[in-house]
Amino acid sequence: MEQRWSIRLIRFAAIFGFIGTFIGSQMSGSMDYSLRPIHAHILLVGWLSVFAWGIFYKVYRVRLKKLVSIHSILAMCGALGLTAGMWMYNINPFNLGETFVTILYIVGGSLLLLAFLLFIVVTFAIEQDKK
Numbered sequence: 197m198e199q200r201w202s203i204r205l206i207r208f209a210a211i212f213g214f215i216g217t218f219i220g221s222q223m224s225g226s227m228d229y230s231l232r233p234i235h236a237h238i239l240l241v242g243w244l245s246v247f248a249w250g251i252f253y254k255v256y257r258v259r260l261k262k263l264v265s266i267h268s269i270l271a272m273c274g275a276l277g278l279t280a281g282m283w284m285y286n287i288n289p290f291n292l293g294e295t296f297v298t299i300l301y302i303v304g305g306s307l308l309l310l311a312f313l314l315f316i317v318v319t320f321a322i323e324q325d326k327k
Contacts, residue, residue: 197264198254199254203250204272205247205250205268206247206254208250209242209246209250220235231286238279245275246271246275249271252318252319256322256323258322258323266314267315270308270311274305274307278301278308280300281300281301281302
């Protein structure tokens with residue numbers, strides 16, 4: 197279970213890493229740094245945190261297997277929801293209603309917060325080596 201979610205999280209993080217660095221390159225080339233907060237959250241949440249969780253699941257075995265799936269889904273939905281919500285809240289390229297965009301932003305952030313909270317539980321549910 198952990199191995200399957202590990203590679204999924206790492207692949208998901210790799211996509212965020214590319215998007216984040218692409219936005220950074222665009223900002224640098226155009227000298228327009230208005231997307232700085234979005235760029236930072238994409239790299240910190242989408243790349244760094246999700247990648248770290250993927251590595252954790254590669255290294256450790258978790259006793260409560262269901263938590264791995266729940267945490268991973270929350271992490272991916274939260275990272276995507278927060279960063280997409282932040283982007284739409286700041287740019288709103290599709291002229292969506294302010295209420296919808298705010299809800300997406302808040303729900304994404306809340307899911308991500310739950311993922312971090314659940315990860316704390318997961319770290320206490322790892323299988324210990326018997327020496």
